[in-house]
Amino acid sequence: MPRIIRSGRNHVVVPWRGEVWIIALLGLLPAAVYFWYGAQDRLGPDPVNVFERWLGLWAVRFLVLTLLVTPLRVLAGYSLLRYRRMLGLLVFAYACLHVGTYVILDQQGNLGVLVQDITHRPFLLLGFVAFVLLSLLAATSTNWSMRRLGRQWGRLHRLVxxxxxxxxxxxxxxxxxxxxxSVGYAAILGMLVLWRAPDLWRKRMRRAP
Structure with a gap:
């Protein structure tokens, strides 16, 4: 079991070895269940649409959990920073599955149809931009990227x-x-961004010449 130690004002959760990877496996369990349901033809009359939406919903859920790490530390004094990277990678994993289902199963990999669909349906364009940015964050989530980018790493990852x-x-x-x-999760994401906005603005103003 993880230990909780006191560090200044915060209670820091110290996991035992390997716990982060167990969280990753548990996080991917819903996807495995949906794959199983699909294989058993238990996703209803429109299985691709159901599968696609479920995967997208879990990407949103893990995004909410990732963004909750900082408010939990500031407001409650519990630091879960150790888990934030893995939660972020779970967001990316479910986003990849969500997009992959749309591209491969829904649109059959037809590039022309994909381009037309994305350019004519605004919500798909927004989702595509979000996925590109999320891919950039996932690609730079390594310790090597943190050392290489230095202070710029933190600024880059505020794109979240x-x-x-x-x-x-x-x-x-x-x-x-x-x-x-849809309204509930959108409202939660909006509130988490608004809660962080003043602090991000202060940091931006301090960097301004």
Whole structure:
């Protein structure tokens, strides 16, 4: 079991060896369940659409958990920074599965149809931009990237708040009618970005000449 130690004002969760990877496996468990349901033909009359939406929903859920790490440390004094990278990678994993399902199963990999669909449906364009930015964050999530980029790494990874806004709007627009799930998660993402906005603005102003 993880230990909780006191460090200044914060309670830091210290995991036992290998716990982060267990979290990764547990995080991927819903995807495995959905694959199994699909193989058993238990996803209803439109299995591709259901599969695609479920994967997208879990990407949003892990994005919310990733963004909650800082408020939890500031407001409650519990530091889960050790887990943030893995949570972020789970966001990317589910985003890849979500996009892959759309590209391969939904559109059959037809590049012409994909381009037309993305350019004519705004919510898809927003989702595509969010995925590109998320891919950049995932590619630079390594210790080597942190050392190589130095201070620029932190500035780059603040793009996650832009990703959150894009995802919130994409998630809302993906449904023909508003519902508790889409509005609820979009509102949570919006509040997490707004909560962080003043601090990000102060940092930006301090860097200004």
């Amino acid at each position: 708040y832009g990703v959150a806004l894009l995802v919130a709007v994409h998630f809302l627009m993906a449904f023909k009618t508003y519902n508790a799930t």
